[in-house]
Amino acid sequence: MMQFLSFLTPFLIESSKYISFDIASFWNQVFVWTVATVAFINILKFLRLLRFNPLMSVLMTSLRHMLPEVAGFAVYFTFLFLSFVQLGHLVFGLKIQEYSTIVASGKSLFLCSLGSFNFDEILSTSRIIGPLFLYAYLCIVFIIITNILVAIINDALVVMRGFTPPPEHREILDELWRRLANFLGLANTASQEDDMLASEKLNDRLTRLDLLTRAMKERQVAENVMRSYYQAFELPRK
Structure with missing residues (x-):
């Protein structure tokens, strides 16, 4: 703000003079990036924080379970997609603007899958x-490869169907909900009385x-004193 005012003052004094706002624009972009x-x-x-929710806990555990398979799938899909990108650039690059460069060809094929x-x-x-190029790309990438990814996700969900979240997650979730309800004034009187009674107990x-x-x-302590007394005077214990 101070930097902006320092540029604004000369502009108000000499309105016909060109004032550069490059530095102010740069710091504004830095501020936007920081906020983002x-x-x-x-x-x-x-x-x-949502991992304490039972459903989200199962979902996150499933994502961790299928991470190796998804990583291997991503590598395979990348090489396959780049091969079609290169083929599209070599075949249509001289005649179609959307395939004139490698980047433009990749963008066009991505939009083609949509x-x-x-x-x-x-x-x-x-x-x-x-037509052969277009049909081959749609059948291989859009149908077969996508179904493989769906199969990986379904397999992970089937494996994790019997997963039970740790009991402490449920307790933490209940405690967070209770505190939020108390903060918003949504907790009922009976619940508060039960909490007070449990606290008193x-x-x-x-x-x-x-x-x-x-x-x-x-x-x-008394037993230790008596033991020391008997040992000191060598008295028989009763």
Whole structure:
């Protein structure tokens, strides 16, 4: 803000003079990038917090379980996709603008997998190679490879169907929900009374445990004193 005001003052004094806002624009971009990074990190932290939900816990565990298979699939798909990108650039690069470069060819094939392509332009370029290239790409990449990925996901979900989240996750989730309800004033009176009663019972039991511990310590001290007394005077124990 101070940097912006320092540029704005000369502009107000000499309105006809050109003032460069390159530095101010640069710091504005830095601010936008910083905010975007912080928002991204907060979203990741929120997703990590969702692991206490039973459904999300099963989903995240399934993702970790199928990670090796998905990584191998990604490598195979990348090489296959790049081969079609190179083929499209070599065949149609001189006649179709969308395949003139490697990057443009990859973009066109990606849009083609989404159903956005100009079949008439490809057909006019080559009546034999064009349709064969398009059909081969759609059948191999869009149908077969996609079904393989779906099969990997289904297999992971079947394996993790009997997964049971740790019990402490349920306890933490209940505690978070209780605190949120208390903060928003949504907790009912009966629930609050039950919590107070449980807290009183817990305090009573802790007090009894403390008294019992003290009594045991006092008894242990008395026994130690009597043992020392008998040992000092060598008296027979009763």
